[in-house]
Each structure stands twice: as structure tokens, then as C-alpha cells.
Amino acid sequence: MGVYRTLTSTKWRAELEIYNVKQFLGSFDDEEEAARAVDAAIRSTGAEKALQLRMLNFCTDADYFEEDSWEEEAVPRGASSRFMGVTYHQPSGQFLARFGRRHLGLYDEEDDAARAFDKAHRSVPLGFRFRS
Structure with a gap:
């Protein structure tokens, strides 16, 4: 998600759209590198975990709720x-x-x-x- 290539370029572009705001993250030689840049940007937004999980390309253990502290997490807007x-x-x-x-x-x-x-x-x- 958030990774694409245009017909006129050999580079992969990374873009993040969250809360109806788009941000261009850069151009990359490798598709996976672009996807990881998107993931890093998603994690840095401070958005709720449920929203982040829907958007991430590569999830890590840290992206999921902790058994003993999940109730401290915010409920996403409108959910x-x-x-x-x-x-x-x-x-x-x-x-x-x-x-x-x-x-x-x-x-x-x-x-x-x-x-x-x-x-x-x-x-x-x-x-x-x-x-x-």
C-alpha cells in the first residue's frame, strides 16, 4: 500500500494518505524499500493501532496490542x-x-x-x- 511506479519512471514512489492528507515520501530504486518507508511513516503518525494495522505493508510484533495494556489504547475515530x-x-x-x-x-x-x-x-x- 502506498507504493506505485509511473510509466515514465523506473523508480518506486512512496506516498502516505492518512486522515485525507497525502504526503509524498520519496522515490526508491526498490519496491520493498518504498513500502518500508511507507510503514515507517505510518508508525510515526501516532494513529491508532487498528488504523495502522490496516495500512501497514510489513507488520512487526510491536504493531500489535500488548496483552496487559490493550485497554490503554485509544479507540479510532468513528469506531x-x-x-x-x-x-x-x-x-x-x-x-x-x-x-x-x-x-x-x-x-x-x-x-x-x-x-x-x-x-x-x-x-x-x-x-x-x-x-x-
């Missing part, structure tokens, strides 16, 4: 949960886990819903995964 694939379901007062269009269930705890999403996500072969 009802910190986690991908999880929303607060007002009629039931529970957290709804979804993977794509598939409903995984309702959970009393936000992190339990996130674990259900993670389990469903891991069950899909890498080449068929999509960003939720």
Missing part, C-alpha cells in the same frame, strides 16, 4: 472498538466479531471478540487474506 473486525453491538450490549461478511458471534468482552476475529483471520491462507 466503537480498538480492534479490527470488532464493533460494539448496542441492541445486545455486547461486542460483535465479524470477518468480512461472516458474523463470528457476540462477546461480552472486547478482547474475546478480537480473539475470534484473529482466529478466523489466521484460518485463511495468506494469498486470500484481505484488509478488514
Whole structure:
């Protein structure tokens, strides 16, 4: 994400768009180098982890929530949960886990819903995964 090449150039361009603001990051000889520049820029924004995870090309362990401090993380703007694939379901007062269009269930705890999403996500072969 955020990496492209134009017809008139042999270089890879890196660009970050976050909160409707675009920033050109530079031109690179290598596609992976450009993608890593995008990732570094994403991590430096201070955006919520859930937003960063949707945008990163190469995730590291540090990009994920810590088991003992996930509740300290901010809920992204316009969202009802910190986690991908999880929303607060007002009629039931529970957290709804979804993977794509598939409903995984309702959970009393936000992190339990996130674990259900993670389990469903891991069950899909890498080449068929999509960003939720």
C-alpha cells in the first residue's frame, strides 16, 4: 500500500494518505524499500493501532496490542472498538466479531471478540487474506 511506479519512471514512489492528507515520501530504486518507508511513516503518525494495522505493508510484533495494556489504547475515530473486525453491538450490549461478511458471534468482552476475529483471520491462507 502506498507504493506505485509511473510509466515514465523506473523508480518506486512512496506516498502516505492518512486522515485525507497525502504526503509524498520519496522515490526508491526498490519496491520493498518504498513500502518500508511507507510503514515507517505510518508508525510515526501516532494513529491508532487498528488504523495502522490496516495500512501497514510489513507488520512487526510491536504493531500489535500488548496483552496487559490493550485497554490503554485509544479507540479510532468513528469506531466503537480498538480492534479490527470488532464493533460494539448496542441492541445486545455486547461486542460483535465479524470477518468480512461472516458474523463470528457476540462477546461480552472486547478482547474475546478480537480473539475470534484473529482466529478466523489466521484460518485463511495468506494469498486470500484481505484488509478488514
